[in-house]
Amino acid sequence: MCGIVGYIGYREAYPIIMKGLQRLEYRGYDSAGIALYDGNQINLSKTKGKVEDLRNKSERDIAINGTLGIGHTRWATHGVPNDVNSHPHYSNSGDLVIIHNGIIENYESVKTELKKRGYVFESDTDTEVLVNLIEEVKKKENVKLGQAVQIALNQVVGAYAIAVFDKQKPDEIVVAKLGSPLAIGIGDKEFFIASDASPFIEFTNNAVYLEDDEMAIIRPGKEIKLRKIKDDAVAYPMVQELQLNLEEIEKGGYDHFMLKEIYEQPRAIKDTYRGRLLADQGLIKMSGIDDNLEKFLNANRIIIVACGTSWHAGLVAEYIFEDLARVPVEVEYASEFRYRNPVITNKDVVIAISQSGETADTLAAIKLAKENGAFVFGVCNVVGSSIARETDAGAYTHAGPEIGVASTKAFTTQITILTLIALKLAKEKGEMSEPRYHEILTELEIIPSKVERALQANPLVEIIADVYKDSENCLYLGRGYNFPVALEGALKLKEISYIHAEGYPAAEMKHGPIALIDEQMPVIVIATKKGHYEKVVSNIQEIKSRKGKIIAIVTEGDEQVRELADHVIEVPETFECLSPLLTTIPLQLLSYHIAVMRGCNVDQPRNLAKSVTVE
Numbered sequence: 001m002c003g004i005v006g007y008i009g010y011r012e013a014y015p016i017i018m019k020g021l022q023r024l025e026y027r028g029y030d031s032a033g034i035a036l037y038d039g040n041q042i043n044l045s046k047t048k049g050k051v052e053d054l055r056n057k058s059e060r061d062i063a064i065n066g067t068l069g070i071g072h073t074r075w076a077t078h079g080v081p082n083d084v085n086s087h088p089h090y091s092n093s094g095d096l097v098i099i100h101n102g103i104i105e106n107y108e109s110v111k112t113e114l115k116k117r118g119y120v121f122e123s124d125t126d127t128e129v130l131v132n133l134i135e136e137v138k139k140k141e142n143v144k145l146g147q148a149v150q151i152a153l154n155q156v157v158g159a160y161a162i163a164v165f166d167k168q169k170p171d172e173i174v175v176a177k178l179g180s181p182l183a184i185g186i187g188d189k190e191f192f193i194a195s196d197a198s199p200f201i202e203f204t205n206n207a208v209y210l211e212d213d214e215m216a217i218i219r220p221g222k223e224i225k226l227r228k229i230k231d232d233a234v235a236y237p238m239v240q241e242l243q244l245n246l247e248e249i250e251k252g253g254y255d256h257f258m259l260k261e262i263y264e265q266p267r268a269i270k271d272t273y274r275g276r277l278l279a280d281q282g283l284i285k286m287s288g289i290d291d292n293l294e295k296f297l298n299a300n301r302i303i304i305v306a307c308g309t310s311w312h313a314g315l316v317a318e319y320i321f322e323d324l325a326r327v328p329v330e331v332e333y334a335s336e337f338r339y340r341n342p343v344i345t346n347k348d349v350v351i352a353i354s355q356s357g358e359t360a361d362t363l364a365a366i367k368l369a370k371e372n373g374a375f376v377f378g379v380c381n382v383v384g385s386s387i388a389r390e391t392d393a394g395a396y397t398h399a400g401p402e403i404g405v406a407s408t409k410a411f412t413t414q415i416t417i418l419t420l421i422a423l424k425l426a427k428e429k430g431e432m433s434e435p436r437y438h439e440i441l442t443e444l445e446i447i448p449s450k451v452e453r454a455l456q457a458n459p460l461v462e463i464i465a466d467v468y469k470d471s472e473n474c475l476y477l478g479r480g481y482n483f484p485v486a487l488e489g490a491l492k493l494k495e496i497s498y499i500h501a502e503g504y505p506a507a508e509m510k511h512g513p514i515a516l517i518d519e520q521m522p523v524i525v526i527a528t529k530k531g532h533y534e535k536v537v538s539n540i541q542e543i544k545s546r547k548g549k550i551i552a553i554v555t556e557g558d559e560q561v562r563e564l565a566d567h568v569i570e571v572p573e574t575f576e577c578l579s580p581l582l583t584t585i586p587l588q589l590l591s592y593h594i595a596v597m598r599g600c601n602v603d604q605p606r607n608l609a610k611s612v613t614v615e
């Protein structure tokens with residue numbers, strides 16, 4: 001869950017690495033560091049805090065010239081975030097310097113061995129152990145850096161994307177990957193290294209994504225040669241042409257990435273169904289499904305594995321698949337599924353949902369499902385990500401880069417894809433009448449314009465946010481399709497504003513949470529017309545009689561709830577199965593404004609990282 005960047009070539013490395021680190025800050029932002037080789041010596045600077053803090057410190061303390069360098073932005077796993085634990089780390093001789101994203105699980109035993117041989121350690125990190133192990137191997141075996149890295153990596157257990165160079169041979173960087181992502185940007189007589197392609201997109205469109213168990217020695221002017229870490233077999237680099245553009249990874253006039261991404265949803269949903277949803281012809285075309293249709297049609301059940309917001313999208317999908325396609329669905333937290341010896345057979349289809357495509361628990365759940373013979377389908381946003389590669393087939397959401405740590409457009413685009421799949425299966429299985437199928441297809445096609453309309457509530461949401469910004473607790477209620485939306489609304493609020501929030505099925509309130517309600521408690525109730533409207537209205541009455549403050553998300557034109565609630569926010573009318581795409585919008589905006597008003601760092605909330613590559 002850290003970001004790594006490296007450069008070797010003919011340009012000044014410092015600005016490339018600093019800008020790259022800023023773009024990767026979504027991966028971790030509790031400390032940062034940089035090491036540059038100036039033709040004579042290594043200049044290294046690191047600090048607790050953000051990349052901006054590193055910029056201030058390094059420009060004050062070190063020479064920032066040199067055409068070879070590596071940088072790191074950290075989300076702490078071993079050792080508290082402080083200057084010493086920040087990367088890069090030196091080996092004891094001061095010759096080798098390393099950056100690392102991942103965890104070395106057996107670092108304690110390796111450290112003990114190295115200590116016996118006289119090595120000393122400044123930091124509490126597993127990474128400092130790894131660089132010294134490489135140094136020890138290099139000396140003992142009298143081998144070059146590349147070989148030393150390979151031998152050392154065969155002695156460690158864990159996950160890594162590393163970049164390491166040697167002051168004594170400053171014409172190469174050695175990189176290796178297992179479990180954590182690593183992309184190499186290929187320029188003319190220059191190479192870029194990064195956790196994703198965003199740090200080098202303005203320099204090159206050509207990249208190689210390392211596979212697990214691969215390493216490379218990168219020398220400007222030479223071709224990349226890949227090797228398998230385990231058995232030294234030669235691997236062949238697949239050069240990919242990147243689709244990313246610079247605009248997508250910048251804020252584009254918005255104060256925060258999160259707000260930009262909330263507003264991007266109409267476009268993102270369109271991009272998700274573009275070329276797949278052909279409403280006028282009554283067709284849904286998705287090659288990942290079309291090519292594997294029998295697997296889906298013959299499946300005993302669908303198991304959905306995911307984490308966080310993606311898990312909430314999975315819960316919405318459970319309603320959609322069961323309701324429309326009549327397929328039994330189980331939705332599992334990937335982190336629980338992977339360790340609880342689940343019953344999986346080759347008649348199961350597993351759908352793994354992940355924005356980043358790198359979530360360690362989801363990856364492990366996929367591997368387990370595959371080992372047990374299930375067919376695994378991925379729904380990912382990041383093209384070329386580990387989950388996209390690990391699954392048997394899949395569909396990208398095409399939402400564009402999501403940089404705000406709080407997922408917004410990932411949620412709605414995941415629901416869009418899953419709705420398309422459910423509709424396709426419903427049609428193929430004959431579970432839905434033709435007119436209803438066509439109606440939903442047509443409605444889905446115009447949903448982006450309804451999302452636009454839902455976004456128009458923003459000024460009102462801001463006023464409501466101002467009333468509740470100092471709350472300590474908050475309850476979110478919804479039923480049916482909107483129960484997962486309540487969970488998602490609560491997650492958004494707690495992760496970016498640090499207000500304690502709970503999501504509940506509205507009818508469950510009377511089994512416990514109702515005890516929390518008093519005049520201090522804001523309760524956000526999703527009470528749209530379709531679904532269990534009258535039942536939810538009764539729940540609103542129950543809250544009102546206990547003096548709770550009611551913020552209701554209602555269908556345009558609703559009068560009944562308006563009479564009861566303290567505030568109403570309207571969303572356009574739609575089919576119940578599509579309503580999460582609209583009801584989630586005001587909840588995203590509410591969390592956003594409350595977090596801004598509380599002075600929280602919206603895009604980089606404390607303790608979190610965008611891509612959770614550790615378990």
Ligand code: AGP
Binds near residue numbers: 356
């Ligand atoms: C959502 O706002 C979160 N930041 C988090 O829960 C996220 O959805 C989760 O970590 C899963 O990530 P993924 O979709 O990249 O797998």
